[in-house]
Amino acid sequence: MSSSNVLQAEMVYVSYVEEEHSVDVLRGIDLNIDSTNTIAITGASGSGKSTLLHTLGGLMKPTRGEVFLVGEQLSQLSPRGIGIARNQNLGFIYQFHHLLMEFSALENVAMPLLIRGISKNEARERASTMLESVSLSHRLDHKPAQLSGGERQRAAVARALITKPALVLADEPTGNLDSKTAQEIQNLMFELVEAEKLSLLVATHDSAFADQFERHYRLTEGRLSLL
Ligand SMILES: Nc1ncnc2c1ncn2[C@@H]1O[C@H](COP(=O)(O)OP(=O)(O)OP(=O)(O)O)[C@@H](O)[C@H]1O
Ligand SMILES: [Mg+2]
Known part of the structure; x- marks a missing residue:
């Protein structure tokens, strides 16, 4: 494995087992992400994009197969170890911002640093600075309910990037925004990812967005095919 390998999935299978039947959602996913790679995954609703992102991000265990995050085999780590590996290497952006409603924009963005044990002053x-780079300097003390949808997503992008993770995983990051705001957030993500030399993996329904990535895969019948 090269030193710049950020994430590797080897023959990943995920089945959801219901009472009497099981749904085989992922059926042999192989994926290699190196530093500064940008990758988009499109696929029909229900094709398994979120399942794949959750599995790659250590939020879910694959039924079979292995995920390596910066060389570490996730199945060999304890839940606490997985948490640490996630905090050190990954940033997450979701369709609905997932900001903590009782905290200000500044506190939300500072949170991953506090979790890392960085002092309160430095984290703030x-x-x-991070909120300034997403043009939210004037909204530091606003709580999510006092922000517009686009502003919330900017704050979510800032929170995902604050730790300078090796890889940002984004699940429909602009699926909930009007097209102009979506475009702004998409441009912002590309700018920051390039400036910080990160890798970006996005699941999206927006094929015009997906076509701007280095690699664009389609997820069908549990497998990825390169477009
Ligand atoms: N916890 C669960 N238990 C059982 N089945 C599940 C569970 N989560 C997802 N599924 C099923 O797995 C399939 C893939 O779901 P997933 O959310 O990964 O799709 P998706 O591609 O992200 O869809 P969308 O584009 O609508 O977000 C769906 O058929 C869904 O019903
Ligand atoms: Mg989804």
Whole structure:
């Protein structure tokens, strides 16, 4: 494995087992992500995009197969170890911002740094700089309910990137926004990912967005095919 390998999936299968039947959602996913790769995954609703992102991000265990995050085999780590590996290497962006409603934009963005044990003052300072880079300097003390949809998503992008993760996983990051705002957030994500030299993996229904990535895969019948 090269030193710049960020994430590797080897023959990943995921089945959801219901009472009497099981649904085989992922059926042999192989994927290699190196530093500075940008990858989009499209697929019909229900094809398994979120399942794949959750599995790659260590939020779900694959039924079979292995995921390596910066060389570490997730199945060999304890739940706490997986949590640490996630905090150190990954940033997540969701369709619905998932910001903590009782905290301000600044506190939300500072949170991953506090989890890392960085001092409160330094965390607030870095969060403030990060919010400036997503054009939210004027909204530091606003809570999510006091922000527009686009502003919330900007804050979510800032929170995902604050730790300078090796890889950002984004599940429909602009699926909930009007097309102009979606475009702005998409451009912002590309700018920040390029500036910080990160890798980006996005699941999206927006094929015009997906076509701007280095690699665009389609997920059908549990397998990825390169478009
Ligand atoms: N916890 C679960 N238990 C059982 N089945 C599930 C569970 N989560 C998802 N599924 C099923 O797995 C399939 C894939 O779901 P998933 O959410 O990964 O699709 P998706 O591609 O992200 O869809 P969308 O584009 O609508 O977000 C669906 O058929 C769904 O019903
Ligand atoms: Mg989904």
